[in-house]
Amino acid sequence: MARSWWGWGNVEDAVRGAELDALLARARALAPGEPTGHEPPDVASLGIPAARLSPPPSLAALCSADPADRAAHAHGKAFRDVARNLLGDLPHVPDLVARPRAERDVVDLLDWCSGGRVAAIPYGGGSSVVGGIEPRFEDGRPAVTIDLTRLDRVLEVDPVSRAARIQAGVLGPHLEDQLRPHGLTLRHFPQSFEFSTLGGWLATRAGGHFATLATHIDDLVESMRVVTPSGVAESRRLPGSGAGPSPDRLFLGSEGALGIITEAWMRLRERPRWRAKASVRFADYAAAVAATRAVAQSGLHPANCRLLDAAEALVNAGVAVDGGVLVLAFESADHPVRASLERALELCRDHGGETPDEPADSDTASDTWRSSFLRMPYQRDALARHALIVETFETSCTWDGFDRLHRAVTEAARDAIRDVAGNGVVTCRFTHVYPDGPAPYFTVYAPGRWGAMVAQWDGIKTAVSEAIAAHGGTITHHHAVGRDHRPWYDRQRPGPFGAALTAAKAALDPAGVLNPGVLVPAP
Numbered sequence: 457m458a459r460s461w462w463g464w465g466n467v468e469d470a471v472r473g474a475e476l477d478a479l480l481a482r483a484r485a486l487a488p489g490e491p492t493g494h495e496p497p498d499v500a501s502l503g504i505p506a507a508r509l510s511p512p513p514s515l516a517a518l519c520s521a522d523p524a525d526r527a528a529h530a531h532g533k534a535f536r537d538v539a540r541n542l543l544g545d546l547p548h549v550p551d552l553v554a555r556p557r558a559e560r561d562v563v564d565l566l567d568w569c570s571g572g573r574v575a576a577i578p579y580g581g582g583s584s585v586v587g588g589i590e591p592r593f594e595d596g597r598p599a600v601t602i603d604l605t606r607l608d609r610v611l612e613v614d615p616v617s618r619a620a621r622i623q624a625g626v627l628g629p630h631l632e633d634q635l636r637p638h639g640l641t642l643r644h645f646p647q648s649f650e651f652s653t654l655g656g657w658l659a660t661r662a663g664g665h666f667a668t669l670a671t672h673i674d675d676l677v678e679s680m681r682v683v684t685p686s687g688v689a690e691s692r693r694l695p696g697s698g699a700g701p702s703p704d705r706l707f708l709g710s711e712g713a714l715g716i717i718t719e720a721w722m723r724l725r726e727r728p729r730w731r732a733k734a735s736v737r738f739a740d741y742a743a744a745v746a747a748t749r750a751v752a753q754s755g756l757h758p759a760n761c762r763l764l765d766a767a768e769a770l771v772n773a774g775v776a777v778d779g780g781v782l783v784l785a786f787e788s789a790d791h792p793v794r795a796s797l798e799r800a801l802e803l804c805r806d807h808g809g810e811t812p813d814e815p816a817d818s819d820t821a822s823d824t825w826r827s828s829f830l831r832m833p834y835q836r837d838a839l840a841r842h843a844l845i846v847e848t849f850e851t852s853c854t855w856d857g858f859d860r861l862h863r864a865v866t867e868a869a870r871d872a873i874r875d876v877a878g879n880g881v882v883t884c885r886f887t888h889v890y891p892d893g894p895a896p897y898f899t900v901y902a903p904g905r906w907g908a909m910v911a912q913w914d915g916i917k918t919a920v921s922e923a924i925a926a927h928g929g930t931i932t933h934h935h936a937v938g939r940d941h942r943p944w945y946d947r948q949r950p951g952p953f954g955a956a957l958t959a960a961k962a963a964l965d966p967a968g969v970l971n972p973g974v975l976v977p978a979p
């Protein structure tokens with residue numbers, strides 16, 4: 457399998473043939489227009505400039521100045537990244553890509569970067585959707601991207617406490633492969649699982665597939681080891697601790713700006729043996745939201761609890777319904793879960809939900825939704841090649857503010873789509889639900905103009921981000937801040953906290969080389 461330099465995943469898995477025809481037909485229905493097909497440019501034709509720096513001899517074996525390698529590390533995997541790659545628009549490319557083989561190499565690379573004011577960009581799978589790994593700095597200084605994927609081993613398993621010490625550069629599937637012989641699993645499955653790393657999940661506070669309880673990777677961390685230019689910070693393995701502010705909380709979500717996570721002890725669980733799932737149809741969206749809230753507040757803790765609105769249900773679960781579809785699933789390694797599902801279905805019926813006569817181990821709407829969920833990034837890229845804007849944005853808010861936020865954000869998206877593209881749609885699903893609120897996740901489909909798609913998307917994104925900010929939502933529930941969310945993040949976080957973060961950056965990274973411009977202003 458060959459990794460795509462410009463888009464998601466493997467070249468061999470790209471959407472083509474009958475799948476592409478069907479996808480374009482669906483896209484025409486959502487965003488009327490006549491899509492035109494475009495081929496990605498050949499990397500050799502991009503005129504990537506020569507690297508502006510050479511590594512010292514002691515680090516040369518770790519570093520690549522190959523233009524194709526550098527181009528493949530220049531952008532993340534958001535729509536605007538893919539669109540810019542397709543247009544051959546790569547003004548900021550790292551000068552070198554370094555691949556450390558051991559933690560000592562990470563220390564040496566950071567020492568070298570700190571000595572020369574060279575930007576050091578920690579890089580896991582490169583699946584950032586917020587400009588988190590892009591060497592885009594105001595002062596245009598040279599940059600080394602530190603690709604951690606050679607640090608990919610499970611180093612130790614503690615079956616008694618059910619935890620493992622794991623290197624940060626391991627990609628999702630390789631991590632699970634190494635845990636499987638122990639009968640254990642991390643069970644953290646973001647949609648990007650196949651092409652993202654443990655270190656990336658920790659550095660961005662990623663959201664996994666669990667819709668309740670352990671929603672974020674934060675909940676699965678026991679301790680972390682982080683290389684900073686000021687030294688190595690390692691927290692103690694503890695199930696819980698009240699000893700002051702948590703050191704792990706400083707580095708979780710630090711997005712490569714405070715240090716490079718090299719390994720972590722992660723909490724594991726046994727693989728689930730009991731499962732039950734069902735989907736519930738609603739004729740009315742407000743009733744579907746009320747039912748979802750009832751389930752979220754019931755203490756039943758479903759592993760999956762995703763409410764799809766009517767448009768989302770049609771596009772991704774193949775279900776035509778007026779209100780929405782709630783996809784529910786329970787799992788356990790210890791006990792049967794059918795009773796939990798039945799109680800959740802009862803709550804749904806109380807709110808007018810149409811439940812299946814007999815919950816089964818498989819459910820067509822859930823299964824269709826799951827397979828299209830995994831195929832979505834490939835489809836997004838195929839549509840981008842046909843000048844269609846397909847992108848997502850997400851937030852979370854409390855239940856009492858959800859109706860207002862949902863209405864305002866949907867209106868802002870529709871207005872912006874009309875302004876920049878003429879027509880299109882916005883859909884909504886909940887990715888995670890908490891007793892006190894949901895995490896709504898929106899998808900935009902709109903016809904783009906080849907060459908103008910990035911500016912068109914940026915217009916939509918700015919409008920919806922303003923609406924989210926004005927209605928009390930967070931600028932991101934699990935996609936991180938990066939460079940692209942900074943304007944809204946700077947307004948969202950309390951001033952004194954911003955000052956503390958800036959001071960922490962100065963203490964840990966005195967030369968200001970780590971991922972400049974992410975989280976706090978570049979020094």
Ligand SMILES: Cc1cc2nc3c(=O)[nH]c(=O)nc-3n(C[C@H](O)[C@H](O)[C@H](O)COP(=O)(O)OP(=O)(O)OC[C@H]3O[C@@H](n4cnc5c(N)ncnc54)[C@H](O)[C@@H]3O)c2cc1C
Nearest residue numbers: 580581582583584588646647648653655656662663712717
């Ligand atoms: C199709 C698609 C689906 C996605 N689905 C989800 C989802 O379901 N849930 C979710 O949370 N996110 C999702 N994302 C976003 C992205 O996958 C996450 O942010 C993920 O955690 C990034 O991991 P990565 O290894 O690719 O990190 P990268 O993209 O390489 O890096 C992300 C950030 O972390 C920093 N970083 C990376 N590794 C380290 C390290 N070892 N130490 C310090 N800093 C580091 C980088 O500097 C950067 O700031 C999705 C993205 C795409 C494109």
